[in-house]
Amino acid sequence: MSKNKAKSKKLSWAYQFKRLLWLLTVPLSLMLIKLAASHPQRTEEIYSRSIYPVLRRIFISVNSCVPFSLAELLIFSAAALIAISTVVLFIRLLLRRTKPVVFFKHVVTLAIAAAMLFNSFYLLWGFNFMRPGVAELMGLNVENRPLDQLEELCYTLLSDAEELRATVFEDENGVYAFNGERKDYLSKIPKAYERLSAKYPLFDGDVGMAKELFTSELFSRFGISGIYIPYTFEPNINIDQPPLLILSSAAHETAHQLGFSKENEANFIAYLACSESDDPCVRYSGTILALIHCANKLNANDRQAYYELYSSYSAGIKRDLENYNKYWNAYTSSTSKAVDKINDSYLKFNSQTSGTKSYGEVVDLLLAYFYGSTSTAD
Secondary structure, eight states: OOHHHHHHHHTSHHHHHHHGGGGGHHHHHHHHHHHHHHOHHHHIIIIIIIIHHHHHHHHHHHHTTOSSOHHHHHHHHHHHHHHHHHHHHHHHHHTTSSOHHHHHHHHHHHHHHHHHHHHHHHHHTGGGGGSOOHHHHHTBOOOOOOHHHHHHHHHHHHHHHHHHHTTSOBOTTSOBOOSSOHHHHHTHHHHHHHHHHHHOGGGOSOOOOOEEOTTHHHHHHTTOSEEEETTTTEEEEOOSSOGGGHHHHHHHHHHHHTTOOOHHHHHHHHHHHHHTOSOHHHHHHHHHHHHHHHHHHHHHHOHHHHHHHHHTSOHHHHHHHHHHHHHHHTTOSHHHHHHHHHHHHHHHHTTOTTGGGGGGGHHHHHHHHHHOBSSOOO
């Protein structure tokens, strides 16, 4: 077949409709997802503890050589390329300078690319949603607990936070700040995970340092403090936000990199990892993360008890929290709410039935961790 005939065949409507058969890989993936969800132990053995660690090791060895976020570069480059090419082709179609089948070919290509992205999402990371929960893996007894345990835990975390707050650096406004290069602090997160794995082998594995997002301010407009991109195996951190939770956010995204997909579990693991750090700044960030969620839960159940708790916060912790809340309140908009709804739907699709509320479910894990477990993690 000549080159002209081959080209003509590929631009035929029949050939383009034939290409749409690639979209059938999505139902196949959905079947595998359902199968994995119905056999969590097998998913743990075959994927989370066998296939995924190998993939993670390979990708980290590559992206760790690059000081910037590969994911950020690829996402914005791809978005720009898709937008520009689609607009140009559409204009050419309107001006009758290209055939309708050429534009249809472009649409089909984008649909196939979207299907491949969906499939590779689960192959590279998403099947971790279907593994057993970290409570089961650690032998934690998650159950309904009396309110006084929650209140006691809040005061325990507050006591730890107060002790750490006295050792960290303040800026000219009396707000917690980094005393040195931010990357030096971020480099302590993988070391904290190394210490954690010595205590709990469940968390053993290669992890890389979180990447700083160049477009962090844009991510703030979306209401995003950090994001894990499984296509490059990179934890990414919004560095425009106040320092208070930057390190615990890095630990949260690193937990995702380690293969723990659920948000409440990533928050819990972030607290555990930060607690193992030899740097008080890392421990303070992790403790404040846990305190915020526990205090919010207390407020939802007993507002008076919460007010009494908050009144006992030191001036330094109050300044840190007020500065943090002031920053994010400035970015509350229809855009951030829309992104939050998208995230909520994404989490619910991936077996987190409470959606974005699952972030706060870390409290159940913290209570189980502090007040009793059924066995020791292996």
